Amino acid sequence: MSKQTNLSWPLILAFAAMLGFAVTDAMIKFIGQSLPIPQVASLRTIGGAILLLIALLSTQPFPLPKIDWKQHIGRGFLIALVTLCFYFSLAHFDFVTVAAVALFGQAVSSAIGVVFFNEKFSLRLGFALGLGVAGALCFLIDLNLFGQQIEMFDIWILPLAAIPFLEAFILALVKVQTRKEPVLITSTIQALLVALILAPGLALGYQAPTTMEWSIIAAMCVVGAATSYISIVALKDLPVSVFAITDNTSLLWAGIIGFLVFAESPSAVQVLGGILIVSCCFMLAKEVSAD
Secondary structure, three states: OOOOOOOHHHHHHHHHHHHHHHHHHHHHHHHOOOOOHHHHHHHHHHHHHHHHHHHHHHHOOOOOOOOOHHHHHHHHHHHHHHHHHHHHHHHHOOHHHHHHHHOOHHHHHHHHHHHHHOOOOOHHHHHHHHHHHHHHHHHHHHOOHHHHHHHOOOOOHHHHHHHHHHHHHHHHHHHHHHOOOOHHHHHHHHHHHHHHHHHHHHHOOOOOOOHHHHHHHHHHHHHHHHHHHHHHHHHHHOOHHHHHHOOHHHHHHHHHHHHHHHOOOOOHHHHHHHHHHHHHHHHHHHHHHHO
């Protein structure tokens, strides 16, 4: 990490982005009980893309910088795939279970950061990663993910298991892209491509949303667009390994939201996992302040 770069603000943005993702996921979980998941995914991504496009056209001077369309299109397909995996998993597994499994992408991302971005992986950072994984394991063990659900050979285990690997690979691609073009262009093109890819979901058994459901969808679009942007802003300055480990906080938010909205009461083991994740975040803050 560069000593000339203050990483405290990007770290705060990363934590804020994880809260935004957790809020969006909670809204998806809620509205997915009454509307088809492909439709929810399409409406949320299309709305978010329109908002980012308006922001881009309002602030970015023309002509736009040269854009690597091949990389954008490839990443767009991967994001569409992981989005569908995530949404279908939310429809078939507990809210906290999906968030916990997704956290294992941080270990893959940390390895990518060291191998492909020549990032320093310190003892403190390794300890933070270990605490985060231990906290995630507490949630997984308590929810018996390694017991009943996998022994049933549920087909939905496949998209659930794919999430952490897809997210790690996408994170690396976005990091590369932030070195080539402004963040708003990266986030807008990414959102537009995903919206285009997921748009056919509107035709798969479309169900007219109620006024309340439209309100939730609108909120998802706003929160999702803002979260996508600030997460890329944070990733631009943070090492991939540090950014990936901040994903631990999404599990804390998932537990809190799950308790407040879905009546998913945390057990003693989950509380222990939360304590470990808070400790992980403290270690991350120390790592960033030391550089």
